[in-house]
Amino acid sequence: MLDCLSLILVVAVKVFKKTTPNGKVTVYLGKRDFIDHVDYCDPIDGVVVVDTEYLKGRKVYSQLVTTYRFGREEDEVMGVKFTKEMVIGQEQVVPLINSKMELTPVQEKLLKKLGPNAFPFTFNFPEMSPSSVTLQPAEEDQGKPMGVEYCVRTYVAESEDQKSHKRSSVTLAIKKLQHAPASRGRRLPSSLVSKGFTFSNGKISLEVTLDKEIYYHGEKIAANLIVSNNSRKSVRNIRCMVVQHVEITMINSQFSRHVASLESREGCPVTPGASLSKTFYLVPLARSNKDIRGVALDGHLKEDDVNLASSTLVCDGKCPADAIGIVVSYSVRVKLNCGTLGGELVTDVPFKLLHPAEGSTERQRFNAMKKMQSIERHRYENSLYANEEEDNIVFEDFARLRMNEPE
Amino acid sequence: MAANYSDDIGPMGYPMKLVSSEIVEHMLGWNIPEEHQEMVHEHWRNYPAVNKYWHFCLGFIYSLLMIISLIGNGTVIWIFSTSKSLRSASNMFVINLALFDLTMMLEMPLLIINSFYQYPVGFQLGCDIYGIIGSLSGIGGAITNAVIAFDRYKTISCPLDGRINKVQAYLLILFTWIWAMPFTVLPAIRVWGRYVPEGFLTTCSFDYFTDDQDTKVFVGAIFIWSYGIPMSLICFFYSQLFGAVRLHEKMLQEQAKKMNVKSLASNKEDANKSVEIRIAKVAFTIFFMFVCSWTPYAFVALTGAYGDRSLLTPHATMIPAVCAKVVSCIDPWVYAINHPRYRAELEKRIPWLGVREQDPDTASERASVATAQSHTPNAEA
Numbered sequence: 001m002l003d004c005l006s007l008i009l010v011v012a013v014k015v016f017k018k019t020t021p022n023g024k025v026t027v028y029l030g031k032r033d034f035i036d037h038v039d040y041c042d043p044i045d046g047v048v049v050v051d052t053e054y055l056k057g058r059k060v061y062s063q064l065v066t067t068y069r070f071g072r073e074e075d076e077v078m079g080v081k082f083t084k085e086m087v088i089g090q091e092q093v094v095p096l097i098n099s100k101m102e103l104t105p106v107q108e109k110l111l112k113k114l115g116p117n118a119f120p121f122t123f124n125f126p127e128m129s130p131s132s133v134t135l136q137p138a139e140e141d142q143g144k145p146m147g148v149e150y151c152v153r154t155y156v157a158e159s160e161d162q163k164s165h166k167r168s169s170v171t172l173a174i175k176k177l178q179h180a181p182a183s184r185g186r187r188l189p190s191s192l193v194s195k196g197f198t199f200s201n202g203k204i205s206l207e208v209t210l211d212k213e214i215y216y217h218g219e220k221i222a223a224n225l226i227v228s229n230n231s232r233k234s235v236r237n238i239r240c241m242v243v244q245h246v247e248i249t250m251i252n253s254q255f256s257r258h259v260a261s262l263e264s265r266e267g268c269p270v271t272p273g274a275s276l277s278k279t280f281y282l283v284p285l286a287r288s289n290k291d292i293r294g295v296a297l298d299g300h301l302k303e304d305d306v307n308l309a310s311s312t313l314v315c316d317g318k319c320p321a322d323a324i325g326i327v328v329s330y331s332v333r334v335k336l337n338c339g340t341l342g343g344e345l346v347t348d349v350p351f352k353l354l355h356p357a358e359g360s361t362e363r364q365r366f367n368a369m370k371k372m373q374s375i376e377r378h379r380y381e382n383s384l385y386a387n388e389e390e391d392n393i394v395f396e397d398f399a400r401l402r403m404n405e406p407e
Numbered sequence: 408m409a410a411n412y413s414d415d416i417g418p419m420g421y422p423m424k425l426v427s428s429e430i431v432e433h434m435l436g437w438n439i440p441e442e443h444q445e446m447v448h449e450h451w452r453n454y455p456a457v458n459k460y461w462h463f464c465l466g467f468i469y470s471l472l473m474i475i476s477l478i479g480n481g482t483v484i485w486i487f488s489t490s491k492s493l494r495s496a497s498n499m500f501v502i503n504l505a506l507f508d509l510t511m512m513l514e515m516p517l518l519i520i521n522s523f524y525q526y527p528v529g530f531q532l533g534c535d536i537y538g539i540i541g542s543l544s545g546i547g548g549a550i551t552n553a554v555i556a557f558d559r560y561k562t563i564s565c566p567l568d569g570r571i572n573k574v575q576a577y578l579l580i581l582f583t584w585i586w587a588m589p590f591t592v593l594p595a596i597r598v599w600g601r602y603v604p605e606g607f608l609t610t611c612s613f614d615y616f617t618d619d620q621d622t623k624v625f626v627g628a629i630f631i632w633s634y635g636i637p638m639s640l641i642c643f644f645y646s647q648l649f650g651a652v653r654l655h656e657k658m659l660q661e662q663a664k665k666m667n668v669k670s671l672a673s674n675k676e677d678a679n680k681s682v683e684i685r686i687a688k689v690a691f692t693i694f695f696m697f698v699c700s701w702t703p704y705a706f707v708a709l710t711g712a713y714g715d716r717s718l719l720t721p722h723a724t725m726i727p728a729v730c731a732k733v734v735s736c737i738d739p740w741v742y743a744i745n746h747p748r749y750r751a752e753l754e755k756r757i758p759w760l761g762v763r764e765q766d767p768d769t770a771s772e773r774a775s776v777a778t779a780q781s782h783t784p785n786a787e788a
Contacts, residue, residue: 066666068659071566074495074748077559079685080652082566084659086668126666142492146567250659253567294567324662 013106020154022167024054027062027154028114029172030106035358036131036178038313044123044174045104048093048154049114055094055156062154064089064123066130068325070251073143082146084250089123090160096120123152125176130325132175132299133309135246136292148325149299150174175299178313180354184214195231195338195345202231202272206345208334214352217307221282221351223332228275233342235270239263239335240280243348244308246296247327257295259284259308282332284308284353296328311352435721436608443530446603448616454721457607459525465607465725466522472732473515479739480505480512482753487743490752496576497558501742503580504551508735511544514610515732521609534611535595538602541612542594545701545731547587548738549637552697554579555742556644564651590629600625606724612704615711626712634705641697645690652686692741700734703727 019026026049034042050060064087071082091097096119103111107120134147153171155164194205204227211222223240241261247254260282267276286306289295296309309328330353336345433456436447483505487493517537520528527534558579561569571579594600594613600622603614615626704727710718743749 070655071562072570074492075497075562075566075570077497077562078648078689078745080563080682086663086666088666088668126668128665248567250662251566251655252658253565255567322665324665 013109015106015110016172018170018172020156020168020170024051024168025049025060025154025156025170027152027170027172028110029152029174030104030110032173033175033177034125036125036176036313037357038178038181041125041176043104044125044152045107045120046122046152047107047110047114047118047120049118050094050156052094052117058156058158059092060094060119060154060156061160062091062093062121062123062152063087064125065151065153067149067151068250069144069146069149070248071146072141074141088126088129091121091123092160093121093154094119128322128324129176130323130327131178131310131312133326133328134297134299135326136289136295136297138293139291141293147296147299150176177298178310178354179357180214180216180352181313182357184212187213189213189349189351191347191349193345193347195343197231197233197338197342200232204229204231204233204235204270204336204338204345206334206336206347208332208347208349210332210349210351212351214354216356217310217353218283218285221284221332223280223282223334223349225278225280225334226275227270227278227336229270229272232272233338234272235268235276236337236339237263237265237268238278238280239337240282241333241335242282242284243331243333244284244296245329245331246294246309247329249324249327255294257289257292259289259292259295280334284330296326307355308353310354313352313354438526439530439608446527446531446534447608448603448614450616450716450719451605451608451721457525457721461722462522462525462607462609465609465729466519468729469515469518469522469732472729472736473512473519476508476512476515476732476736479736480508483739483743483749484509486749486752486756492748493746493752496571496573497555497562498746499573499576499580500551500555500558501746503583504548504555504738504742507544507548507551507583508738510540511548511732511735514540514544518610522607526608527604527611534602534604537611538613539591539595541731542591543587544735545704546590546633547583548735549633549697549701550583550586552693553637553640553644554583556641556648556693560644560648560651563648590632594625600629606721606728608721610725610728612728613708615708616716623712626708630705630709634701638697638701641694645694649683649686649690653683656682689745696734696737696741700731703730 013030015028015030016032017026017028027046028049029044029046034044036042044064046062048060048062066086066088068084068086069082070084073082076082101120101122103120104122107122111118111120130148132148132150134145134149137145151171151173153169155169157164188209188211190207190209192205192207194203196203207226209224211224215221221242225238225240227235227238229235239261240263241258243256244259245254245256262280262282264278264280267278270276286295286297286308289308298307298309309326311329312323312327314323329350331348331350333346333348338345435451435454435456436444437456439447484502487498487502487505514537517528517533517540521533527537529536558571558576561571563569590600590613594602600613602611603616604610605612613625613629614622616622707719707724707727710716
């Protein structure tokens with residue numbers, strides 16, 4: 001009996017659904033996170049169930065919409081809007097136009113279960129579309145946070161251009177995320193810099209090497225430092241930090257935030273002629289940066305799955321400068337303080353911070369960890385939706401887009 | 408000179424005489440006593456005394472303006488300073504402007520009294536007070552307009568970290584008051600320039616008639632300080648702001664192109680155009696208001712100092728004063744009523760006013776939905 005239950009738990013497909021305020025149209029999506037594998041991207045596959053009598057000749061359209069928000073709502077003056085909505089996909093869902101459409105397994109299952117009033121739709125993200133990113137708002141900020149968002153909007157209308165009504169349209173927020181490639185590579189990023197002084201001979205040199213090129217969220221970063229002092233100055237202290245670089249391409253501006261930092265005097269001062277070898281360990285985490293405004297997070301729909309934004313990956317043929325939306329990158333920055341007159345010696349070593357690739361062993365471990373946290377919740381939900389489980393489909397009501405969304 | 412005011416009843420008896428019998432034809436300034444005659448420039452004495460109905464008419468206009476200004480600016484200060492959602496650095500400048508406008512409003516009761524007596528009550532002292540209020544509020548209001556333009560330019564051109572913080576805002580507000588000081592205080596203490604009656608001799612302003620180097624330089628300097636510089640700043644910041652918005656729109660369009668946003672492509676262009684047009688409209692309104700309020704004054708002062716004085720009849724010189732006051736009454740409408748959160752707050756506090764404004768949070772959501780569908784914001788509202 002216990003085995004049987006766990007079997008159901010494993011096989012059950014979880015599906016998200018949301019209904020229009022008037023209750024006539026319901027949209028089902030197989031998932032909310034869509035992974036960009038750099039060379040291809042998961043399609044958005046869903047099913048719309050509609051009361052055909054209600055339509056009376058009208059049609060149901062679905063759109064894939066991306067919203068850029070690059071300024072605070074409260075700062076909008078003179079009719080300037082700091083948001084831009086772009087419809088990057090539009091489809092007529094009911095009546096079905098392309099009846100020979102290839103269906104994904106989830107769609108097939110849903111169509112079978114939901115009967116003749118169910119119609120499938122599929123969207124593909126445009127090749128260059130940016131990842132979902134949210135910039136952490138400050139406590140006093142009102143309105144929606146800045147970032148890049150995606151949603152699937154379904155509405156009933158006479159024709160494509162006609163405006164929709166609130167009561168017969170429904171919006172499901174989704175995320176587009178990037179995961180690390182299957183192999184992490186063997187290259188160890190490093191940087192070697194040295195600094196001379198105006199009024200004295202000799203140099204201080206600093207070599208920083210990281211133990212990996214790609215880190216997964218939550219992993220510890222080890223930075224190896226080798227300081228050799230051939231000058232007459234001495235190194236007073238060492239600061240080591242993880243810097244998140246955020247570039248907002250739509251307004252051509254960029255900023256950085258320190259998401260983890262460490263200061264040490266251990267082994268200091270490094271006197272003339274001496275050298276120091278040392279390893280710093282840093283863990284950049286979203287939860288240790290909750291108060292810092294502007295820290296980029298992976299677009300989040302629910303409170304519990306917040307993590308720092310993943311590094312933006314660009315496929316081989318493209319230049320990183322071509323990336324659009326909000327471009328995130330990371331580096332480890334080491335600063336040597338050479339006294340008041342000596343100034344600072346600074347170097348940056350870039351690395352990538354991502355989620356493990358789907359199917360890799362790391363991924364399984366990562367998922368297992370997450371599952372541990374939410375297993376209780378799953379049990380509870382499964383008991384709630386037990387009556388719908390005959391077909392091994394678990395329906396989860398789509399979380400309301402935002403707390404203040406009007407009914 | 409004395410003949411102009413040789414009537415035996417003297418100035419104090421004048422209101423009595425108003426009701427008792429007809430008036431002999433007098434020249435302007437006849438009712439100002441001998442010891443204060445030097446206040447009035449000869450130029451004005453060449454014109455006949457202004458009909459009492461003109462005085463009453465002006466007094467009536469000013470009473471209306473006073474009520475409008477009190478209500479408009481008073482509400483702005485009340486709501487902006489007491490509601491949490493409006494307590495931002497940018498809104499502090501709007502409050503500051505309303506303060507200057509309210510200061511200007513203080514002139515109005517003085518004028519109403521003066522109009523009744525048909526001469527500047529309090530003579531030199533009254534004139535100085537009137538002049539100080541006018542200079543302070545006029546110059547301060549002008550430079551606050553420029554500061555608001557600067558703040559808007561900063562917030563719009565770099566929406567992430569360009570915003571002025573509270574401390575900077577306080578400093579800028581202090582700056583506006585300091586800016587207004589030199590040309591307010593110097594004439595009052597007679598160091599440079601002085602306040603004299605003008606037009607109907609019931610309003611006072613700085614002296615632009617005296618034929619000496621000092622006065623001419625003073626008029627030139629105050630023209631540049633309180634008109635030229637604020638106006639160039641306003642033009643500069645709004646044109647920069649416009650450029651920044653165009654740049655953002657262009658970059659967004661490029662990104663849209665990269666993602667092959669083809670649906671609604673034609674509509675999109677329309678929508679983009681409308682953002683720019685909307686901004687141009689607002690910027691132009693503010694610029695136009697500034698021009699309306701201060702160009703007449705600048706014209707009168709410059710003509711008085713350097714040009715053909717015969718143009719400056721008492722009636723003509725009252726126009727600029729009224730213009731400046733009218734604009735100070737319109738200011739709250741331009742800066743505050745356009746503010747969706749202000750309107751929402753207004754509706755909450757004074758529901759019987761019938762301001763039908765939705766909560767900005769939901770309003771924007773609806774607007775953005777509408778934008779996507781038909782590209783006419785608030786189409787549903």
